[in-house]
Amino acid sequence: METAPRIGLVGSEGSYGRWLRRFFEQRMGLRVLGRDPAGDTALSERELIESVDVLVFCAPIRQTPSVIRHYVEQAAGIERGQLWLDITSTKAAPVAAMLNSQAEVVGLHPMSAAPKSATLRGRAMVVCEARVDTWRPWLERFLAAAEADCVRADAEQHDRVMALVQGMVHATHMAQGAVLRELAPEVGGLEGIRPFSSVGYELDVAVTRRILAGNPAIYQDIQFENPYVAPMLERLAVHLDTLRDLVRRGDDDARDQLREQLLDRSRQYAGKASVAEGSYAFERLGYLLADLREPRFINVFLPLDKPGSLRALLSVFEQRNINLDSIHSSRSAEGELLFRIGVSRAGDASALQDAMKAIEAEGIGRVVEASGLAA
Numbered sequence: 001m002e003t004a005p006r007i008g009l010v011g012s013e014g015s016y017g018r019w020l021r022r023f024f025e026q027r028m029g030l031r032v033l034g035r036d037p038a039g040d041t042a043l044s045e046r047e048l049i050e051s052v053d054v055l056v057f058c059a060p061i062r063q064t065p066s067v068i069r070h071y072v073e074q075a076a077g078i079e080r081g082q083l084w085l086d087i088t089s090t091k092a093a094p095v096a097a098m099l100n101s102q103a104e105v106v107g108l109h110p111m112s113a114a115p116k117s118a119t120l121r122g123r124a125m126v127v128c129e130a131r132v133d134t135w136r137p138w139l140e141r142f143l144a145a146a147e148a149d150c151v152r153a154d155a156e157q158h159d160r161v162m163a164l165v166q167g168m169v170h171a172t173h174m175a176q177g178a179v180l181r182e183l184a185p186e187v188g189g190l191e192g193i194r195p196f197s198s199v200g201y202e203l204d205v206a207v208t209r210r211i212l213a214g215n216p217a218i219y220q221d222i223q224f225e226n227p228y229v230a231p232m233l234e235r236l237a238v239h240l241d242t243l244r245d246l247v248r249r250g251d252d253d254a255r256d257q258l259r260e261q262l263l264d265r266s267r268q269y270a271g272k273a274s275v276a277e278g279s280y281a282f283e284r285l286g287y288l289l290a291d292l293r294e295p296r297f298i299n300v301f302l303p304l305d306k307p308g309s310l311r312a313l314l315s316v317f318e319q320r321n322i323n324l325d326s327i328h329s330s331r332s333a334e335g336e337l338l339f340r341i342g343v344s345r346a347g348d349a350s351a352l353q354d355a356m357k358a359i360e361a362e363g364i365g366r367v368v369e370a371s372g373l374a375a
């Protein structure tokens with residue numbers, strides 16, 4: 001086991017490759033080398049393997065098993081004593097390919113896109129320990145530094161779970177995107193529908209758009225490369241077909257069947273407590289969305305290392321007799337921590353302008369955005 005191992009990234013120019021380089025260099029103080037056909041080709045595959053102690057595969061899902069097989073061939077035994085990792089969204093095929101090497105092997109799957117933050121704090125990460133021996137102490141240090149909520153699983157269990165957690169969620173939302181594309185134009189288009197939004201619609205549209213905004217190869221490969229996705233889609237289609245047939249029939253028996261097959265049985269399966277918990281989670285998201293929709297707000301970046309800065313911020317409003325509707329801590333699109341202060345619509349606009357000036361002038365924070373505050 002190396003105390004300061006050199007890290008090799010296969011796929012170093014990709015979105016996770018670039019994040020991992022920063023993480024290993026800046027958070028763990030390690031030397032990082034890489035290879036990527038898209039612009040990081042100084043080292044051959046063999047030279048990269050020879051130069052590192054830990055090799056991390058962060059290449060596209062579909063290519064990764066064959067990329068790993070190629071590295072196993074190129075390594076031809078010199079990988080003995082190394083640790084090989086991957087972060088692919090499927091686990092069985094990449095882990096099996098890595099196990100054909102002589103290296104110690106751990107499959108990882110962070111359950112989030114490469115974050116804007118320096119660590120994976122607050123996000124889940126699946127850890128498939130396939131062959132770990134002398135690297136265990138370093139692995140533990142690495143996982144602690146990553147700050148993710150780690151969940152251990154074997155590769156097959158991971159893929160079965162992901163058919164539900166990712167495959168099903170992506171499939172239903174990609175289908176929603178297609179249905180909206182086909183049917184929304186008849187009723188005013190997406191913008192025409194917007195004022196009619198329910199909380200559920202708003203949340204689903206956000207998920208759909210997140211998928212559409214992402215790397216299409218990932219969503220494609222998650223459907224095609226996980227063998228448990230096709231049987232899941234089969235079940236999904238059965239239930240949607242059933243629902244359509246029942247609605248077409250339209251009689252009382254069909255209504256009873258919908259209730260029994262798609263509501264009562266699933267409610268019983270989930271259990272009273274988790275249904276109540278999920279329903280409350282939805283309600284809270286509804287309140288949050290309502291607050292975020294309020295047009296009058298000030299977004300303030302507060303320096304994190306100053307105790308009492310939130311109190312100072314609030315006193316600016318108190319001194320000017322301004323009522324606050326809501327306070328949320330959130331992040332800017334760039335990942336910067338900020339407080340979003342929703343202000344009462346009844347308030348005096350000039351008092352608000354004055355408050356904003358005071359926040360900056362008194363060095364309390366920086367107003368990064370303000371809306372609806374014109375006099």
Ligand SMILES: NC(=O)C1=CN([C@@H]2O[C@H](COP(=O)(O)OP(=O)(O)OC[C@H]3O[C@@H](n4cnc5c(N)ncnc54)[C@H](O)[C@@H]3O)[C@@H](O)[C@H]2O)C=CC1
Binds near residue numbers: 014016035059114
């Ligand atoms: N982006 C995300 O949201 C998440 C991605 N992952 C996993 O991370 C891995 C990488 O994803 P991203 O960084 O988002 O993809 P990406 O497409 O941004 O990066 C992949 C990189 O691999 C390179 N590459 C292709 N063939 C290669 C080869 N033979 N040798 C070396 N490099 C090669 C590409 O040129 C590209 O730069 C995937 O396996 C994905 O499943 C996991 C969790 C989340």
Ligand SMILES: O=C(O)C(=O)Cc1ccc(O)cc1
Binds near residue numbers: 088110113210
């Ligand atoms: O967009 C997000 O935040 C995601 O959740 C994306 C994502 C894509 C692929 C993964 O394997 C894990 C997460």
